[in-house]
Every structure is written in structure tokens, then in C-alpha cells.
Amino acid sequence: MYKATKILATKAFEAANEFIAPRHCEICGHLINSSIEQSKWVCSECEHRFIIAPTADEIKNKMFRNIEKDESGISNFYCLYQYNDEKGFSVLIKDLKYSGFTRIGSHYGSVLGRKILSESDVIYDFVIPVPIHFAKKRERGYNQSESIATAIAKEIKSSCNFEIIYRKVYTQTQTLLKSNERQTNVEGVFDLKKNHPELKNKILLLTDDVLTTGSTLNACAVLLLENGARQVDIATLAIAV
Ligand SMILES: [Zn+2]
Numbered sequence: 001m002y003k004a005t006k007i008l009a010t011k012a013f014e015a016a017n018e019f020i021a022p023r024h025c026e027i028c029g030h031l032i033n034s035s036i037e038q039s040k041w042v043c044s045e046c047e048h049r050f051i052i053a054p055t056a057d058e059i060k061n062k063m064f065r066n067i068e069k070d071e072s073g074i075s076n077f078y079c080l081y082q083y084n085d086e087k088g089f090s091v092l093i094k095d096l097k098y099s100g101f102t103r104i105g106s107h108y109g110s111v112l113g114r115k116i117l118s119e120s121d122v123i124y125d126f127v128i129p130v131p132i133h134f135a136k137k138r139e140r141g142y143n144q145s146e147s148i149a150t151a152i153a154k155e156i157k158s159s160c161n162f163e164i165i166y167r168k169v170y171t172q173t174q175t176l177l178k179s180n181e182r183q184t185n186v187e188g189v190f191d192l193k194k195n196h197p198e199l200k201n202k203i204l205l206l207t208d209d210v211l212t213t214g215s216t217l218n219a220c221a222v223l224l225l226e227n228g229a230r231q232v233d234i235a236t237l238a239i240a241v
Pocket residue numbers: 025026027028029030042043044045046047
């Protein structure tokens with residue numbers, strides 16, 4: 001509970017200081033001229049060094065190295081940046097995930113929403129954040145994927161829905177596991193909420209912060225397809241390549 005309180009305090013501090021205190025780049029520490037810089041989290045020099053994510057086809061090929069083709073439930077991928085750059089976008093993901101800077105999710109969620117609009121004319125019925133376990137949410141104070149989903153839904157004029165799936169099993173962070181452990185680790189982890197909306201023929205967009213092996217997102221996608229959804233695509237801010 002202490003951690004959640006600390007994060008809430010961070011968020012309040014962040015909001016109060018937005019228009020008063022000068023901001024420093026989260027990566028290089030240089031002062032940011034917020035009236036000129038497009039993103040107030042990093043200076044434009046650092047932002048220009050972010051490595052663009054691979055194409056959707058390349059991501060699909062990478063995923064099929066971890067998940068059998070006939071077990072894949074995901075039709076399309078949208079992703080902004082690569083994660084494995086030490087002084088790059090991963091710094092912002094860690095701030096979003098562990099330091100309570102949920103507005104990083106909102107900012108880059110909007111950027112991702114515009115990318116989706118430019119690449120696709122699919123109309124999504126619902127945008128769904130990948131759920132975290134309620135105990136983890138209580139500990140962290142928030143689910144980082146919700147700010148991303150909310151911003152994307154607003155940008156693509158869809159509905160964000162938190163009432164469809166939930167995580168019923170508390171799992172350790174996927175990145176700490178070996179590839180074959182990750183695969184089995186997500187089986188039976190998610191389930192549908194009791195009064196979820198009708199999913200028959202719905203086209204859904206799942207969101208998360210980082211795509212690693214894809215097994216977590218795929219487990220959600222398969223569950224949604226088994227319950228009537230027509231298509232499930234995914235949108236993540238980063239991909240660990
Ligand atoms: Zn910088």
C-alpha cells in the first residue's frame with residue numbers, strides 16, 4: 001500500500017509541477033524547452049534517437065518463432081518503438097510502469113492511435129487493455145496499459161472497455177522467464193468477466209506497453225476469439241526485439 005501511496009503522491013506532484021517547474025529530459029537530463037519540444041518527457045534529440053519498431057510482417061514472423069502458427073489468435077500488429085535500446089524508449093516504459101508516470105502512456109498512446117489511423121481503416125468495436133492481476137494493480141496503484149488504451153480509443157474514436165477480461169492468476173514478470181516457460185506460463189491466466197458485453201463478431205484491439213514473446217497477448221486474443229470475437233489485433237508502445 002505504501003508503494004501505491006507513493007505513486008499517487010508522484011502523480012499529484014507531477015501534475016502540480018507541470019506548469020511551474022522546468023522539466024529535464026528523462027534520458028539525458030538536459031533541460032527541456034516545453035514550449036518548443038513536442039514531447040515534454042524527453043528532449044527532441046533523445047526522441048529522434050528512438051529506434052522505430054519493425055514492420056507488422058516482421059513482428060508476425062518473430063512471433064511465430066515462439067507461438068505455433070495455428071495457435072496464434074492475432075491478426076495485425078501496431079507498434080511504435082524498439083524496447084531494447086538502453087538509453088532509448090525503454091527508459092520511458094520503465095517510468096510508465098514503475099514510477100507512476102501514466103501520462104507517458106497517454107501521450108504515446110495518442111501517437112500510436114494516429115499510427116493506427118494512418119495504416120488501417122479497420123473499425124474497432126472495443127479497445128481492451130491487457131489486465132494485470134488485482135493484487136498487482138493494488139500494489140502498483142494502476143494498470144499501465146489502461147492509459148495507453150484510453151488514449152488510443154480516443155484517437156481512433158472507439159470505445160475503451162475494462163469490463164471484458166481479467167487476469168485470474170498472479171504471474172511473475174514474463175521477461176524473467178525463458179521462452180518455453182513464458183509459453184506455458186500464460187495458459188489459463190485470463191478469463192472473461194461475468195457481465196462482459198456481447199463479443200460475437202466484434203473486432204477488438206488489445207493494448208499493452210511492451211510486446212515480448214507475444215504469448216500473453218496471444219492468450220488474451222485466443223480467449224476472445226473462443227468467445228465469439230471475429231478479429232483481434234494488438235497495439236503496443238514498444239517491442240522487445
Ligand atoms: Zn535528452
